[in-house]
Amino acid sequence: MTFLRTSKARADHLKSEIRNHIQMLLVEITGNQKAVMNYKNYEKDIVCRYSIELIGWTHEKWANPSDLSTSLPPLQKLLDALKSGECRFIRLSAAALLERKKEYARKLDAGEITSRKKRKDAGKKRDCTGKKKGQGGGEADECDEEEEEEGEKGDEDKDEDYQHSKRRHIATHSEPKSSEFVNSDDDA
DSSP: OTTOOSHHHHHHHHHHHHHHHHHHHHHHHHOOTTOOOOSTTHIIIIIIHHSEEEEOOOSSSOSOGGGSOOOHHHHHHHHHHHHHTSSEEEEOOHHHHHHHHHHHHHHHHHTSSOOOOOOTTTTSOOTTOSOOTTOSTTSOOHHHHHHHHTOOOOHHHHHHHHHHHHHHHHHHOOSOSSOSOOOOGGGO
16 A cells, blocks of 8 residues: 555545455355445345345444545554454344344334335336337337427437438348448459
């Protein structure tokens, strides 16, 4: 770490090391390469989902390492604890997991913690899903029909529509622009 000249650079480096080490430990204990640490929703996304808990956190504040202070000694202490195994993930017993889930549900009902809001249009069919403008194999889809009904468009929109129709024509055109084989005089 001697190559890092400023205290801020050293702190950023330590935070990165802490984050990487926690991520490595999470993947190791879950066996899921796509597991991602979530500090904000730790109880729901880590404890309840994977039946694990992080013990031995040495910093006074529980937060994403990016949000921790730039004071070097607490960051170094946390990194050392992670490397030594003092701070690690452990598996929860079925009884302990059930207790944690009940406590989480109680806090959620009491309003002590909030969950992510549900979409207003959840459960309803949404228009134009799965297709971007200009894709559709030459057939006009619902999105294109709605845009045509919008009325008069400005010059910029007309140029953009021309480009999209040109792309659609090129995408559906079956013949190549050049021949597949080129005759040359060298073959004779």
